[in-house]
Amino acid sequence: MDGMAPRSVVLVAYSGVQLLDVAGPLEVFRAAADVVADSYTVELVANEPVMTSGGLPLTMDGPLPDRADIDTLVVAGGPGVRQALFDERLVAWIRTNAQRSRRVTSVCTGSLLLGRAGLLDGRRATTHWVATGTMSELFPKVSVESDQVFVRDGNVWTSAGVTTGMDLALALVEEDLGRDVALEVARWLVWFVHRPGGQTQFSGPLVDEPSGLLxxxxxxxxxxxxxxxxxxxxxxxxxxxxxxxxxxxxxxxxxxxxxxxxxxxxxxxxxxxxxxxxxxxxxxxxxxxxxxxxxxxxxxxxxxxxxxxxxxxxxxxxxxxxxxxx
Structure with missing residues (x-):
């Protein structure tokens, strides 16, 4: 982008993170940076060696950074969030750096970490449908919207389960670079459903293969x-x-x-x-x-x-x- 520094996207991972929660948004932002040169830099960070919930190790770009130039903070989800909720160092870092970032986002159950950091109190938010009850129980000050692809409340964005992180990332790209760029990124990722936030998170195939008695x-x-x-x-x-x-x-x-x-x-x-x-x-x-x-x-x-x-x-x-x- 002529005359503008790239927007810094920092994606936070931890042991037991869901691979697609990381890879989906990462690919959206990096594809956008190909379509519009120097629009984003993307860093994958953690303070520990990261093994995904599917058993694949991830190579980090570095530890949790200590700086004030984060544009978009993305907290991924996954089964490992159960342990991450008790990682006081991680929660404190998210809380501090959320205040420094232009916008704060989560994918899937990463919203539980935002809740643990006190960032969702008094806000509307969503998460993976299996965790909406947990979110309501742990964070009663949060208005949980259980059947949304993603929810924006001010500068805090939360998405539902797994692949909805791509819908969220596309919405962020659209906000930054315009609808045409977001749609082009979606096409090249063969990701039709650049779904609006208000759409239901359940989206199966339109018509299954005929089967059964009928x-x-x-x-x-x-x-x-x-x-x-x-x-x-x-x-x-x-x-x-x-x-x-x-x-x-x-x-x-x-x-x-x-x-x-x-x-x-x-x-x-x-x-x-x-x-x-x-x-x-x-x-x-x-x-x-x-x-x-x-x-x-x-x-x-x-x-x-x-x-x-x-x-x-x-x-x-x-x-x-x-x-x-x-």
Whole structure:
């Protein structure tokens, strides 16, 4: 960046840290520094040899630094946080350096360390869904938002489980460098869901492989997305009463018939938007939505973005990461 020093990102690790909590944000910031030259420097720091929870050793860039030029402090999570909460030296360092940093962030259960340092009192925060109860119990002054990808409260950002650290890092890049840079980084990391903070942290595949007692019905749905796929029609195809069909379908598939049909149509439309040049209205009609507005609402429910924005993100020509631009 012309005339500006790189923003210093310091990522804090400890023994038992989750590898993806570290690697995800690190790759986002380093990719951003390739897209916009000298936008970030990234350091991975700890005061001990670090073995990840998966058994891989990490090489640190150095010990916990003693300086006042940290722009973004990132505290990773993982099973090792249980012991780290009792590391008074680490907690004190986080507390002191949070006051020196422009913004303080955590990934997954790293938020528990922010809570232990007193940085979340009176704030909204999130963490991995399995640890929300623990956070509420340990830190009753924190307003825990259990079903968010990430939460921003002032200059403190907390993210949910594991891969949501990448969503958080992309949001930070967007705040610093703009939306176009964040989307370009997401594309080159093949990370579609640059999810907004308010979106649910649960995000599975849209449509699983057909299986179970109603496999034939699922396959018929996927082959006839433009047809009338109301419950009574599907029940007739399965030779069942609508009530019995709906009950068994939900038991076998884990979704109501209506939810399954919507997911299948969104998946087909998503592929069509990338592979074809047809207009949104044409894709909506072909995939059984009827209108572009109906498809838009379904996309927002399933993917968090509309069809036009989805197409723009992934059909746009991007610069290779490594070919820096300013």
């Amino acid at each position: 496999r034939e019905v699922q396959e018929w749905v996927l082959a006839n997305l433009g047809a009338d796929l109301r419950v009574d029609v599907l029940a007739e195809h399965a030779h069942m009463s609508p009530r019995n069909f709906a009950r068994i379908f939900r038991r076998e598939v884990g979704l109501t018939p209506g939810a399954y049909v919507e997911r299948a149509r969104v998946e087909a439309a998503r592929r069509a938007l990338l592979d074809r040049s047809d207009g949104v209205e044409t894709v909506a009609a072909r995939c059984g939505f009827g209108t572009a507005e109906t498809m838009r609402r379904a996309f927002h429910r399933q993917l968090g973005v509309g069809p036009a924005e989805y197409r723009q993100r992934f059909r746009r020509t991007a610069h290779p990461v490594g070919a820096a631009n300013t």
